[in-house]
Amino acid sequence: DIQMTQSPSSLSASVGDRVTITCRASQNIDTYLNWYQQRPGKVPKLLIYTASSLQSGVPSRFSGGGSGTHFSLTISGLQPEDFATYYCQQSYNTPPTFGGGTKVEIK
C-alpha cells in the first residue's frame, strides 16, 4: 500500500495568514493526489484533485501543487471558515490511502 505522510500534523495561524501543508507519498503517484477539508463535526469536502485542479465552488485562495512524491496545499489569506483538518489522498492505485491529517487551528 502507498503510505501518505502529511506535515505538520497541526499548526496555529491567524486570519489572513498564508498556510502551506505538505504531503509525501511513499512512491511515485504522478499527480494522482487529492485534498479534502473536514470542518469539526462535518463531512469531508473535496478541495483539490489531480494535485492542482480546484474543485467547483472552492475559493481560489486554495491551491495545490506537486507531482511524483511531494505535494502541497496552500491557503492564501486564511479565513475563519478555513480552520479545519485537511487530508491528502492518493488515487494512483487501490487501496486509496489518506494522509493522517493536518489540523489548522486559530492562533
Next chain:
Amino acid sequence: EVQLVESGGDFVQPGGSLTLSCAASGFTFLNYEMNWVRQAPGKGLEWVSYIDETGTAIAYADSVKGRFTISRDVAKKLVYLQMSDLRAEDTAIYYCARRYIRTPRNFDYWGQGTLVTVSS
C-alpha cells in the same frame, strides 16, 4: 442534487453483525464506483471498501477483509456493507462516497455518515 444517505448504524456487541445501507440519488449510478470510508472517533479517514459500477470488481482494506462484504443494487441505487465479527476497533462513523469511474478518481460526494459503535 446529488445525495448519498447512509443508514443502519447502531450499537453492537463485539462479535456481532450489522448491515449498512447507502441510498444514492441525483446522478447516473452506473458512472460511479461506490466506496465506504470510515473515521474512528477523533481519528483520520480510513478507506474500507469499494465496488465498481457493475458490481464485478470489489476490494477491501486488510483490516476488514474476510469480515465485511460490499454489494450494490443497481436498480434500487443502493450500496450495502455487511459487517460481521465486529471488533471495538471497527467503532467509527461510516461514510458512503462516490468516485467517478475515470480520471479524476476522487471522492467528490460523501454522505453524512452513520455511526457504528462496537462495545460490550
